[in-house]
Amino acid sequence: MEFRQLLYFVEVAQHKSITKAAEQLHISQPALSKSIMALEEELGTTLLIRTNKTSHLTDAGNVVLEYARKMTGLIDEMKLTLSDLTNLSIGQLNIGLPPFIGSLFFPRVMAKFHKAYPNIKLDITEYGGARIVKSVEEEEFELGVAVLPVDEEIFHTYPIVEEEMMLLVHQDHPLASRKEVDIKDLKDEVFIFYHEEFALNQIIRNHFFITAGFEPNILFKSSQWDLMSEMVAANLGLSILPRSICNRLFTKDTNIIRLKPTIMWRLAVITKKGRYISNAGRAFIDFILKDPL
Structure with missing residues (x-):
């Protein structure tokens, strides 16, 4: 069964005439009759009682018309929804x-x-x-x-973002007065670090600490930057955070220091x-x- 056959059938039912429906559909009357007959044959029942001037629906024709209208309505709804999607209405x-x-x-x-x-x-x-x-x-x-x-x-x-990672230390830490710290100088420090499921864990550990020749001494791992910074403020260790996060800190107990080599957060x-x-x-x-x- 083709959807076009149902459309043709609905048109014939509305006009009660194959001739008028053919004119409306811009197809020949024999082609329309052939389509309706093929639909009847596939469904195994007569849908139209044809006379010289009009065509009337059988009981089966009324059932098919009801479902055909539902299906054509769903198709129209689908087209409208697709149009809305294309135009970002939904x-x-x-x-x-x-x-x-x-x-x-x-x-x-x-x-x-x-x-x-x-x-x-x-x-x-x-x-x-x-x-x-x-x-x-x-x-x-x-x-x-x-x-x-x-x-x-x-x-x-x-x-979408590219910015520098910064070293965050407690204000009483020996490094606190430095403007820049080489990663190699952090070998003996204790870190508040990222949880393993964070990409920064592997990026900083493998590409900077390991490259500098040491495994970081990690006291605590977290997925929350505010907790990490608060632990630094409590003088429990050092952390490395994006500059934008460091700039949002509301504590006077920490200092922000540049790292060498530079670690970029992309x-x-x-x-x-x-x-x-x-x-x-x-x-x-x-x-x-x-x-x-």
Whole structure:
């Protein structure tokens, strides 16, 4: 059964005439008759009683007409919904965010995006950066925000933030008066560090501490930057945090120091290559690239 046959049948039922329906549909009368007969044959019942001037529905024809109208209505609804999606009148977007990033940048971004696209629903899940990368690859999320680098053979990346990581120390620490500290000088220090599920854990540990020749002495691991900074303020250890987070600290008990070599914090929206990205997803990427964090 073809959907076109149902459309033709509805038209004949409305006009009660194959001739008038054919004129309305801009097809020949024999072609329309053939289509209706094929539909009757497939359904195994007579749908129309044909006379010289009119065509009347049988009981079976009335049943088919009822369902045909429902189906044509659903098709019209589908087309309208697709049109709304295309024009971003409606939509849903699943985003994975690391907690650091969500609390730091995204309330403002989400508010502006919602104002621009009020009918797009945002479904936000907070995971550590490493888990977000895995979840985008496994297509749990349409897009995520991750710390670079990621495997660019697997992901498209859209950079949104680049800033320096800073050393946070208690004001009474021997290093507190320094303007810059070499990572090699941190060999004997105690650290408040990132949980393993965070990309920064591996990036800083492997590319900076291990490269400098030592394994960091980690007292405590956390996924919350405010807790990490408060533990530094309590003189329990040192931490390395993005500059924007350090600038938000409201404590007089800590000092912020530059690191050598410089550690950069690079964030990007990531999507999986080869995956379909919805209109809402593309709108979000365009929106955030036009108004960087």
